[in-house]
Amino acid sequence: MPKVTVDGVELEVPQGATVLQACELAGKEIPRFCYHERLSIAGNCRMCLVEVAPGPPKPQASCALPASEGQVIRTDSEMVKKAREGVMEFLLINHPLDCPICDQGGECDLQDQSIAYGRGASRFHEAKRAVTEKYMGPLIKTTMTRCIQCTRCVRFSEEVAGVDEIGALYRGENMQITTYLERAAKHELSANVIDLCPVGALTSGPYAFEARPWELKKTLSIDVSDALGSNVRLDSRGREVLRILPRVNDDVNEEWLSDKGRYMVDGLTRRRLDRPWIRRDGKLDAATWEEAFAAVAKINPGKSIAVVAGDMVDCETMFAAKKLAGALGSTLLEGRQTGLDYDCSNLAAVNFNSGLAGIEEADALLIVGSHVRWEAAVLNARLRKIAKRGGKVFLIGPEWETTYPATFLGNDLSVLDKLPKAVTDAFKAAQRPALILGGAGLGRGALGACLAFAEQFKLVRDGWNGFNVLHMAASRMGGLMLGYAQKGGIADLVATKPKLLLSLGADEVDYTKFADSMIVYVGHHGDKGAHAADIILPAAAFSEKPGTYVNTEGRVQLADKAVFAPGDAREDWTVLRALADALGVSVGFDSFDQLRAAMTAEVPALGREGLADYGGLPKAGKGAKANGVIEGYPIKDFYLTNPIARASETMQRCSAELLHGEVFAEAAE
């Protein structure tokens, strides 16, 4: 471990650290534009110049210089100050002074650093360079004249996303960042370049000119668009969430967020259920809460009640509904809306055991029936790291465009019994073999065969558990922990013909099978569930209520409430509490804190943030064989998988333009 001296303070830095990292360890701030922790080192902005001895008597770019024994680094000398002023002056030569009309204003690295390290006044009187606009798709708004050519976006799409489509064309002062032939950026992580851009060259299209960062209230929350539980920040003003940004969490989403998680935000204000509705003569009529509760009371279901939970509900809502059904004497709870019926007696068998960060360590990976790019876009970036490190990746299922080298073994599950030699060899040689079982695999009953595979290749070994199930619903693991699983899946609910079916924002259920039931929909969007409902009780979306979510690796995370639900809509638990009064039963909680306490008392793991412990994998059943052909993946359209996204104009446009090839005319300025 080399010892270096930074501004007179001696410290030891890890082997392989750069001078910039050494300075950060010493608590010194080094300004930078092109350097980013998660991308390769480019060294082209020159903002991180420091004075290093021994070495040439000139400032050195600290981001690309390895720290070595005995270095004396100065970040506070006159030479460094002058160098930073000089670099800043060069960067500003061609940067327009349009901060008042730039969306990056207030959260712009260039703005902040020019104030902190710049000269203060311009000496440049010549004409500035101008660059023509580049089209990068419906999500990214470009103003390339502002670009300082840090190439973070180029490196992101090449290294992290694995979709080479952004590049730097021409040279010198004519250098321009563009997508190939100005086509739209077509991958699920494309909008992350907006966060990476240190200036206002790439800004958010749908959020253009909506707000200034200092006006926004920031609320910590969890993304519910997939089962990863990406950490997000909701930026709201008044009663509206204006944008969603990722938060850094190395264990979950690093600092990325899928385009859907980021841009379904405008769906939160559209197609909202803001008052109760009651179906009369086949048509939904607006009603008051009293009328709605009276209508529910009139059903008088007794024990004949079943609850089906949607993909985006929080644990508290599911627990409140469970208590309500329990008070009425029913345990008919189900969360797997589309009819999956895999065995949930041991949650370790349906958990992402390696962990989202741990899966990176795998050196051989078999993916059974999962379109990872669409089902968990952020996870796909991690899987890419496996392939980049030389790990072998095999897939069973219909082919999709992976962003890394991978071998498809066909879509017939019976291949699990007679794996090609290349696969068995790779898994026998692997130190950390792993398997990911996705929704399409679960749907074909591959769980048993995959557990057998895990035993055969010892996926569980010292300090390593390579057996993973990848869910798609943010509510899934929480639901399974709360008992939202029947042996036969939702078919069990259908078979009992409940008088009352309580739907917690469940929009993917085939409601035609519940033709004899009265359907009470507690949800936030006028989507498929509401269309089928007999009584609609308007509730809160994920941004409008505090909640506990468990992601696919069993990580318990808390989300906060950013804004109030619109109109007469109320938080879900209050609706369910009032429903209990209407049905004349007691559920045992009167406040959210009591509800949470009751939930924690029943399922202690939900009260502890962090990974829940599900114990060891169950034994594979004897003769567990998989057969059947995976014909398709559950997700048909990445951008429209949940009611919020379906209501979002941005997501609709993404779907039409990026997936279905529709052409949109650019709005005239």
Add this chain to the structure above:
Amino acid sequence: MAARHLEPDTAELRARWGNFAFTKAWEAKARTAIAKYPDGRQRSAVMALLDFAQRQIGEETNTQGWVPIPVMEYIAKYLDMPVIRVVEVATFYTMYNLVPVGRFHVQVCGTTPCMLRGSDAIMQACKNRGMRKGHTSDDGLWTLTEVECMGNCSSAPMVQINDDNYEDLTPERLDAVLDALAAGKAPKPGTQEPGRHTVEPLGGPTTLKAMVKANFDYRKEW
């Protein structure tokens, strides 16, 4: 430089160049170029392949050649690399023509040493023959470009025409070269100064004279 741009990606362009493939001769060269790099590093050969494609197109169209977008896509596929990386290389180096050029691509150096030695007159001589900067003449013979230093400063001014340099030019000497080229002859490349072979000083050395015949130790004079 600033005028450098990609030829728009139109249906006509696709129709004309969409079926581009290396001929046998160029294919063999391409294989040799790729074989120079280790397995899996085949994309290192991108510059050679772009050059070969440009030359093959030059042969087909009887010009210096250029690289249209579909050809870049062909090379990307050939080397199993993303197209945008090929386009980055092709747009970076001025030796790759991004738009069609004429039979002879006259590149006049206008950087300081050439300018001091009279490149303005050379440029004017070209213009007098009907060439315009950045354009191809109507007969398809000439394309005029002003370029930066070509490294022939000691025999300035110079022009580069396709693969050859013509140095020590005056307007008259340039006219002679261009006339010869137009007539289908191959004028002598290199210096046009009578009696000069490469870039040696005319009329004998003016410095280090004592070293002409034998080694001489100048150190005692310092």
